[in-house]
Amino acid sequence: MKGEPLTVLLVEDNPDHAELVIRNLEDFQVANTIIHVEDGEAALDYLYGRGNYSDRKQFPLPHLMLLDLRLPRIDGLEVLKEVKNDDKLRAIPVVVLTTSDADRDMAMAHEYHANSYVTKPVNFADFSKLLKDLGFYWLAWNKHPW
Amino acid sequence: MTQKHLQEAETGPLDSENIVLADVIDAPAFQEMMDDYYALTGIGIGIIDLKGEVLVSTGWQDICVKFHRAQPESCAFCHESDIFLSRGVVPGAFKIYRCKNNLWDIATPIMLGDRHIGNIFLGQFLYDDEEPDYELFRAQARRFGYDETAYIAALNRVSRFSRQTVQTAMSYYSKLAQMISRSNFNNVVLKDAMSERKRLQAILQKQLAVLTQPLNDAVGIQFSDLFNIDELQHIQDAFAEATGVASIITTPDGIPITRPSNFCRLCSEIIRTSEKGLANCIKSDTALGKCNPSGPIVQPCMSGGLWDGGASITVGGRHIANWLIGQVRNEEQDETKMVEYADEIGVDRELFRSALSEVPTMSKERFDKVALALYLLANELSQKAYQNVQQARFITERKKIEKDLQQKNAELERFTYTVSHDLKSPLITIKGFAGALLNDLQEGRYERMAGDLKRVCEAADKMNDLLRDLLELSTIGRLINPPESVDMNLLAEEVLAKLAGPLKNHNVTIFVQPDLPHIFCDRRRMEEVVQILAENAINYMGDQAEPCIQFGMRAEADTHVFFLQDNGIGIDEKYNQVIFGLFNKLDAKSRGTGIGLALVKRIIEVQGGNVWVESNGLGTGSRFCFTVGKKWNG
Numbered sequence: 152m153k154g155e156p157l158t159v160l161l162v163e164d165n166p167d168h169a170e171l172v173i174r175n176l177e178d179f180q181v182a183n184t185i186i187h188v189e190d191g192e193a194a195l196d197y198l199y200g201r202g203n204y205s206d207r208k209q210f211p212l213p214h215l216m217l218l219d220l221r222l223p224r225i226d227g228l229e230v231l232k233e234v235k236n237d238d239k240l241r242a243i244p245v246v247v248l249t250t251s252d253a254d255r256d257m258a259m260a261h262e263y264h265a266n267s268y269v270t271k272p273v274n275f276a277d278f279s280k281l282l283k284d285l286g287f288y289w290l291a292w293n294k295h296p297w
Numbered sequence: 298m299t300q301k302h303l304q305e306a307e308t309g310p311l312d313s314e315n316i317v318l319a320d321v322i323d324a325p326a327f328q329e330m331m332d333d334y335y336a337l338t339g340i341g342i343g344i345i346d347l348k349g350e351v352l353v354s355t356g357w358q359d360i361c362v363k364f365h366r367a368q369p370e371s372c373a374f375c376h377e378s379d380i381f382l383s384r385g386v387v388p389g390a391f392k393i394y395r396c397k398n399n400l401w402d403i404a405t406p407i408m409l410g411d412r413h414i415g416n417i418f419l420g421q422f423l424y425d426d427e428e429p430d431y432e433l434f435r436a437q438a439r440r441f442g443y444d445e446t447a448y449i450a451a452l453n454r455v456s457r458f459s460r461q462t463v464q465t466a467m468s469y470y471s472k473l474a475q476m477i478s479r480s481n482f483n484n485v486v487l488k489d490a491m492s493e494r495k496r497l498q499a500i501l502q503k504q505l506a507v508l509t510q511p512l513n514d515a516v517g518i519q520f521s522d523l524f525n526i527d528e529l530q531h532i533q534d535a536f537a538e539a540t541g542v543a544s545i546i547t548t549p550d551g552i553p554i555t556r557p558s559n560f561c562r563l564c565s566e567i568i569r570t571s572e573k574g575l576a577n578c579i580k581s582d583t584a585l586g587k588c589n590p591s592g593p594i595v596q597p598c599m600s601g602g603l604w605d606g607g608a609s610i611t612v613g614g615r616h617i618a619n620w621l622i623g624q625v626r627n628e629e630q631d632e633t634k635m636v637e638y639a640d641e642i643g644v645d646r647e648l649f650r651s652a653l654s655e656v657p658t659m660s661k662e663r664f665d666k667v668a669l670a671l672y673l674l675a676n677e678l679s680q681k682a683y684q685n686v687q688q689a690r691f692i693t694e695r696k697k698i699e700k701d702l703q704q705k706n707a708e709l710e711r712f713t714y715t716v717s718h719d720l721k722s723p724l725i726t727i728k729g730f731a732g733a734l735l736n737d738l739q740e741g742r743y744e745r746m747a748g749d750l751k752r753v754c755e756a757a758d759k760m761n762d763l764l765r766d767l768l769e770l771s772t773i774g775r776l777i778n779p780p781e782s783v784d785m786n787l788l789a790e791e792v793l794a795k796l797a798g799p800l801k802n803h804n805v806t807i808f809v810q811p812d813l814p815h816i817f818c819d820r821r822r823m824e825e826v827v828q829i830l831a832e833n834a835i836n837y838m839g840d841q842a843e844p845c846i847q848f849g850m851r852a853e854a855d856t857h858v859f860f861l862q863d864n865g866i867g868i869d870e871k872y873n874q875v876i877f878g879l880f881n882k883l884d885a886k887s888r889g890t891g892i893g894l895a896l897v898k899r900i901i902e903v904q905g906g907n908v909w910v911e912s913n914g915l916g917t918g919s920r921f922c923f924t925v926g927k928k929w930n931g
Contacts, residue, residue: 279732
């Protein structure tokens with residue numbers, strides 16, 4: 152950690168799930184800023200600094216992206232593919248955090264170079280533990296190139 | 298047998314020129330058989346193709362393996378012996394010769410048809426009544442650089458057979474070689490037959506589509522779709538030849554399908570070459586081929602008065618062809634009257650008379666018998682054609698069912714995926730916030746508990762909604778109301794009356810195109826379709842100041858396209874498909890589970906129609922279109 156604020160981009164269409172993720176991340180105080188967008192289009196707008204997200208100071212590139220798969224407008228897998236195909240965005244760790252445990256989704260996510268694929272645990276204690284572990288690993292332990 | 302060429306030949310034409318011995322014999326099986334035989338008799342053999350490749354071998358002699366074949370120069374002698382010394386032997390016979398390394402060897406040929414493709418060899422050996430020429434072998438040892446003592450020891454181990462044993466063994470092997478040859482040939486012929494069968498299957502496949510059209514479809518079945526015309530021509534020619542009558546198969550209108558067989562000169566060169574004569578012939582042929590279930594029709598022809606007979610060929614009650622015979626005369630016919638017909642159709646009287654004298658004569662009784670045989674044959678053909686049709690339908694039906702099943706399985710898989718995802722989602726919310734509530738309760742933090750409880754309740758409601766909608770979706774296609782004639786104007790009025798409240802609240806203007814057609818459909822389901830589309834139109838009006846909904850129809854080639862058009866927010870083209878998916882919503886916050894358009898799609902498709910959306914993009918409104926099967930003018 153270089154002392155700069157750590158940003159998480161949460162792409163999640165279900166407001167309840169988003170609330171659960173945000174609450175858990177905040178409880179463990181690993182991230183300084185959590186930005187929540189609700190669909191794939193908004194996620195890409197944010198990452199490319201388009202439209203409302205053009206101010207990079209206010210909306211910096213995230214140190215971790217939590218990506219749901221089944222999203223309105225642009226599907227999570229599409230977002231993942233585009234991010235990993237982009238020279239500037241490729242280094243952002245993308246953790247797919249989804250309800251789906253379909254083999255096809257998991258295979259496709261890895262095919263498109265997801266950094267990790269985890270399914271949302273139904274059990275609250277597991278959900279909390281997962282978010283804590285994820286946050287610590289990617290934000291505290293993991294070294295960023297920027 | 299598992300030979301490579303045989304399998305390849307199934308997909309392509311037979312090319313027996315390229316077939317080698319290895320393709321037609323099962324070498325490993327032979328090897329096993331010959332190993333046993335060698336253990337039993339001590340007589341070893343080799344099966345070697347014409348290039349010298351050894352396919353089967355038993356009882357190799359040390360002198361061959363360790364000396365002759367182990368040294369390049371003497372090995373070349375072995376090959377030369379295998380290939381050249383064995384030439385020119387008649388199938389079924391054998392040739393005894395000294396191999397180039399001076400041991401005895403015997404060969405008998407293996408054939409493929411009349412092509413020599415390999416040999417069975419017996420050897421190497423020495424007769425038990427001969428003394429080997431040791432000096433010669435010592436010289437060979439020196440020439441090829443063998444260890445002389447070991448070489449002579451190997452020579453002494455070479456099998457010794459009596460002349461009687463050799464004769465008997467070779468007689469056996471030449472019979473074996475002949476048997477292999479015959480079975481090779483049979484395999485190749487079989488393979489040939491297999492590729493011929495594939496070709497015939499392809500033809501059958503082509504005909505399937507035609508055959509399965511409804512029988513009562515006037516332009517449907519052609520005679521040539523049901524029968525192999527060439528084959529039929531053979532039957533017709535043979536029938537005419539055997540019975541001595543002329544014969545032809547025509548359409549019910551008298552147009553020829555086959556070539557005439559055995560036609561007399563009077564008919565083919567004189568009567569049918571005059572315009573009037575030919576017209577009368579066709580008229581006569583038509584009358585003769587009329588369906589007559591009780592027997593053949595036999596009558597003097599209307600174009601000259603020769604005796605004619607005919608039987609009809611029908612498939613499933615539809616008359617598709619006439620099989621006609623005739624052009625014979627008997628004593629009863631009045632020659633003077635017949636010759637007068639020449640004047641009537643405007644041909645030369647003398648020509649007519651001379652041709653008439655060539656016409657075969659046959660008693661009426663005999664001709665009746667021939668006509669009866671024809672009738673029975675025609676019935677048999679009709680039966681065969683009918684069976685062809687039935688079989689074709691059965692096959693097509695089964696293929697369709699298989700395809701449907703595949704589609705259903707794919708659909709089921711998508712469905713399961715969606716359902717498991719969408720039902721699990723509220724469960725995560727419920728368990729998650731219930732856990733948070735418990736934590737807060739233990740820590741005595743009450744401020745966000747009400748909000749969390751609300752989330753739990755809403756997620757439970759959402760789950761309830763999903764289950765209800767799923768149940769609804771599952772009834773479509775299962776609970777079908779009998780289709781009826783539905784007045785679409787009336788239906789639209791009723792649906793819009795139900796939505797009067799929301800329409801008024803949103804200040805929506807409505808246009809329903811007058812004089813919409815009646816369509817034949819499941820009325821209750823059609824109401825649902827129009828209602829869902831209208832509700833969507835109201836819900837996605839956006840901030841349109843003058844909201845307007847129009848329900849109408851445009852006629853296309855073979856179908857009515859109904860549409861419900863609005864001037865609301867519209868849809869980006871890239872979501873044209875997505876919106877019809879189960880529980881798919883473009884705006885996560887909008888009301889409902891996202892089942893509406895999935896329901897519409899399912900209802901329309903169950904009734905054999907299509908549904909799609911036309912929109913010029915956001916802000917331009919949308920037009921949802923659907924068809925209900927084929928155009929129905931009720």
